[in-house]
């Protein structure tokens with residue numbers, strides 16, 4: 030077969046190709062001739078190309094494959110779409126990177142941030158303009174640039190794969206991410222470093238919930254275990270705080286421990302609602318039975334019913350015979366955390382079970398009796414929830430035999446430093462440090478900050494400064510606060526002065542004053558005062574607790 034015959038065969042598969050014989054054009058496909066408008070000078074550079082690469086003909090770039098067959102050089106041109114010039118392509122790539130679900134951060138060989146995409150902004154709660162162009166160690170508040178993983182990868186040329194950390198706080202709760210950091214190596218030189226981060230917060234919350242549930246699952250024969258083996262970690266003696274408000278609250282909770290009524294604990298996120306629920310369980314007569322806690326907000330809506338009530342094999346695709354948490358709790362306590370997030374139809378099912386004191390597994394035919402005590406918790410005002418239609422009033426009455434209101438950290442005076450001391454000791458042990466106190470300027474800031482995430486946020490705060498505190502430093506210092514925490518704290522203190530927050534606190538003061546005056550007028554008779562104010566008795570008691578109003 031001569032080369033023309035071969036060319037014809039090639040032509041049945043590829044339309045753009047050229048064959049050289051020792052640098053002389055031997056054959057050009059008709060389409061390639063058309064494309065170059067018979068200007069074969071365009072191919073002069075082809076001889077110098079030794080392997081596959083890109084090649085531009087009449088302003089369009091093609092992917093060029095080179096094959097050497099005996100004395101012939103065959104070049105096949107593959108069109109690669111119409112975004113062929115590098116500029117258009119890089120614009121497209123930037124657009125793609127910007128819209129990825131994963132966070133992308135690219136720094137150049139000097140350690141300056143070049144790309145910080147939208148997903149990254151959302152994940153780290155930092156605006157792009159505070160990152161781009163900054164040195165990465167400054168952007169993340171490292172005093173020493175070698176602490177930045179990007180710099181470590183730049184230095185070593187080796188990727189750091191699958192790291193995991195909690196790195197910010199949003200609404201008082203930590204945000205978790207997993208990330209990997211890779212070098213970009215061109216001609217044996219690292220010219221940049223990029224990392225890809227995934228938001229793992231939802232998954233982490235779900236996992237913690239599963240771990241917690243697993244921990245709480247018990248076999249039948251452990252009724253006489255000691256109470257620390259009942260799914261709890263806390264007793265009243267673990268609750269730190271000598272403020273009057275906390276001492277009274279603990280006394281009140283201790284008294285409730287011995288009763289059988291359901292309890293509703295209300296308080297902001299991280300105030301210690303679960304700590305109280307466990308302590309109540311351990312102080313009362315049910316302590317030999319399990320304490321089962323479930324966070325209603327972490328469980329997907331369609332799983333909640335099966336998790337609470339159990340399921341029977343065949344009830345739905347994939348259903349297995351499984352007991353629900355009501356059964357697992359037995360004669361112990363079922364703690365329903367963040368009940369305010371429970372969907373209304375599920376609230377109706379829960380109410381029915383509580384009214385009938387019995388429940389049925391999903392797909393089951395028989396009811397089983399409910400013997401456990403219910404302690405629920407909410408981080409929103411139940412009366413507002415009822416008003417806005419997010420909490421069924423009848424369910425509220427069922428679960429709130431007693432109400433406990435846990436005050437936010439800012440209302441507990443110097444408890445904040447007592448609790449800080451506890452966490453300093455804890456992290457001294459785990460980080461092998463020797464911190465004994467907190468410097469005054471930091472204390473002032475801590476006292477002024479509103480702590481929306483309460484104790485949980487305080488722990489995260491102490492941990493973050495401790496990480497940055499050098500080994501022989503005795504005091505926690507303001508300068509060791511990571512930038513993102515500085516931002517959050519200083520921003521919030523700015524906001525504290527703005528009118529919206531002022532309005533909130535004014536309304537609160539006003540409410541307190543009206544209630545106090547009404548109580549005085551009605552000689553502190555709660556029933557009469559509630560009628561006078563046209564609210565329910567329970568609503569009045571709740572508000573008296575919230576504002577710490579006492580005779």
Ligand SMILES: Nc1ncnc2c1ncn2[C@@H]1O[C@H](COP(=O)(O)OP(=O)(O)OP(=O)(O)O)[C@@H](O)[C@H]1O
Nearest residue numbers: 267268269297298299300301302303304408484485
């Ligand atoms: N008074 C306290 N003394 C010591 N540690 C506390 C105290 N209150 C809370 N904690 C700690 O704070 C963390 C958060 O507490 P907990 O989970 O009980 O809060 P919560 O109000 O139930 O939060 P959420 O509404 O987010 O579920 C716990 O890890 C606990 O160790």
